[in-house]
Amino acid sequence: DLLKYYAEIQNIFKEFEVQEVMPTTQQLKEAFNMRMKDTSEEQPEEAPVSFWEVFDEFVKECGNQNNWTASTYEKFAAVRNHLKEFKEDATFNYFDEFGLNEYVNFLRD
Numbered sequence: 419d420l421l422k423y424y425a426e427i428q429n430i431f432k433e434f435e436v437q438e439v440m441p442t443t444q445q446l447k448e449a450f451n452m453r454m455k456d457t458s459e460e461q462p463e464e465a466p467v468s469f470w471e472v473f474d475e476f477v478k479e480c481g482n483q484n485n486w487t488a489s490t491y492e493k494f495a496a497v498r499n500h501l502k503e504f505k506e507d508a509t510f511n512y513f514d515e516f517g518l519n520e521y522v523n524f525l526r527d
Contacts (some may be wrong), residue, residue: 481494501521
């Protein structure tokens with residue numbers, strides 16, 4: 419993102435240079451904000467993907483790529499069940515250091 423911002427500021431300066439004008443700080447800010455607003459409107463936000471969708475996709479793809487046996491699929495099904503029992507509405511953001519420690523403690527009990 420920083421590289422994108424840098425390139426955009428360079429483009430703004432080039433436009434002012436063509437006009438033989440040195441932009442004020444305010445002009446630069448306004449031009450930059452207008453361009454960033456335009457690019458953010460062009461890119462629709464991606465719908466968040468659920469933890470469980472990604473988990474299932476991981477199992478499916480890795481299973482195919484690595485020729486998992488039935489017992490490996492069963493182990494991942496058990497992991498999925500443990501995770502569901504621990505936190506039905508699991509998210510990626512939850513599993514930071516605290517969340518992972520909570521899950522480990524849950525498995526120990």
